[in-house]
Amino acid sequence: MSEPGVPGQRPDGGRPDGATPPPGPGGPQHYQQFFQYPQWQPPVPPRRTSPAAVVLIVGSVVVVILMALAFLAWGYPGFLREQDVKGVAGARPASSSPSPSPSPTTATTSAPVSLPAGARAPMPKRSKPLADPVTCAFTPEPTSPAPKKVALPPDGPASSSGTVPVSLATSAGDIGLTLDRALAPCTVVNFVSLVKQGFYDGTSCHRLSVTAGLQMLQCGDPVGDGTGGPGYSIRDEVFPELTYGRGVLAMAKTAQPDSGGSQFFLVFGDVEISPEYTVFGSIDDAGLRVLDDVARGGIDPSRPGIGDGSGPPTVPVTFTHVTTP
Structure with a gap:
């Protein structure tokens, strides 16, 4: 019998959902190596936009708006x-x-x-x-x-x-x-x-x-x-x-x-x-x-x-x- 502390395995060697493990060499131990829970990983924080990129984006938007307003105010510049x-x-x-x-x-x-x-x-x-x-x-x-x-x-x-x-x-x-x-x-x-x-x-x-x-x-x-x-x-x-x-x-x-x-x-x-x-x-x-x-x-x-x-x-x-x- 497997030790009760093994993740993903019941003490009686059955699956966590109550199903019978598949036959094969090693019995429950063979099942265990395929159904262990994945190792816990710390969460990765979302990437933040750098201040320089923010300034570049905002500046581009302002330039486009000013050009549009200038065109509406003056028309063809010639x-x-x-x-x-x-x-x-x-x-x-x-x-x-x-x-x-x-x-x-x-x-x-x-x-x-x-x-x-x-x-x-x-x-x-x-x-x-x-x-x-x-x-x-x-x-x-x-x-x-x-x-x-x-x-x-x-x-x-x-x-x-x-x-x-x-x-x-x-x-x-x-x-x-x-x-x-x-x-x-x-x-x-x-x-x-x-x-x-x-x-x-x-x-x-x-x-x-x-x-x-x-x-x-x-x-x-x-x-x-x-x-x-x-x-x-x-x-x-x-x-x-x-x-x-x-x-x-x-x-x-x-x-x-x-x-x-x-x-x-x-x-x-x-x-x-x-x-x-x-x-x-x-x-x-x-x-x-x-x-x-x-x-x-x-x-x-x-x-x-x-x-x-x-x-x-x-x-x-x-x-x-x-x-x-």
């Missing part, structure tokens, strides 16, 4: 919205606009484009002339590197008198500009620096607007979608008497002050915006005729826009060569 007076800003979206905006009606490529009858608007003038010279300073933006490498314009004194001619040779025709130092001397220094470094050569005008209250062609982005710049920013040179009529050349920027860089806009019609965008020159008559032809071509429906009546022009405008003496 353009800015007219509703926030960033219709001529063209560099980067900003959270708010410091002034009320025009509410132009949405234009389509099938609608006729209404242009002024060739009348040139008077150029704005400062009621109080600037000191001569003025001191210029340009701010690098390490987080916004230039797609085309350029050197910063020189800081320091700049004349606030005289003009500088610039010729824009484009795929749509030649456009002549006259830069006016009396209006914006540091902006003129910046533009001339970019021209002489060949920054604008090969770039295209990415945005045309023919809507009432915002009739202009926006250019100067090396990326070609409204998001590019030279890798630095320049100060605004604005004054209350600024207006933006036919023939005016002005700098683009975001809704934030002092955020201009390389993008500019050429006004061929009516532009009703607050005086927040630096005017630094004028467009010649031949250039206005070129702009009129581009405007009559309308917006290219096959390329993405932002639904505000502006977008890439149907008639491409690419700068083949930009020069200045």
Whole structure:
């Protein structure tokens, strides 16, 4: 008889459930080696996620949520919205606009484009002339590197008198500009620096607007979608008497002050915006005729826009060569 202390065996050698053990050598002992209870093992605690993994997971979720909210707020990032007076800003979206905006009606490529009858608007003038010279300073933006490498314009004194001619040779025709130092001397220094470094050569005008209250062609982005710049920013040179009529050349920027860089806009019609965008020159008559032809071509429906009546022009405008003496 087996010892009563053997696990899994009754004192009479039978099975724990009362059944008769199977015959064979050794009798109950043979049965015992197959029906012993498994040896007890201590419980294994569940594995815990490390703090680093938790931080990584939570961070990824937050990034995805922020990207989704940004997309819902701003839409396609290549353009800015007219509703926030960033219709001529063209560099980067900003959270708010410091002034009320025009509410132009949405234009389509099938609608006729209404242009002024060739009348040139008077150029704005400062009621109080600037000191001569003025001191210029340009701010690098390490987080916004230039797609085309350029050197910063020189800081320091700049004349606030005289003009500088610039010729824009484009795929749509030649456009002549006259830069006016009396209006914006540091902006003129910046533009001339970019021209002489060949920054604008090969770039295209990415945005045309023919809507009432915002009739202009926006250019100067090396990326070609409204998001590019030279890798630095320049100060605004604005004054209350600024207006933006036919023939005016002005700098683009975001809704934030002092955020201009390389993008500019050429006004061929009516532009009703607050005086927040630096005017630094004028467009010649031949250039206005070129702009009129581009405007009559309308917006290219096959390329993405932002639904505000502006977008890439149907008639491409690419700068083949930009020069200045």
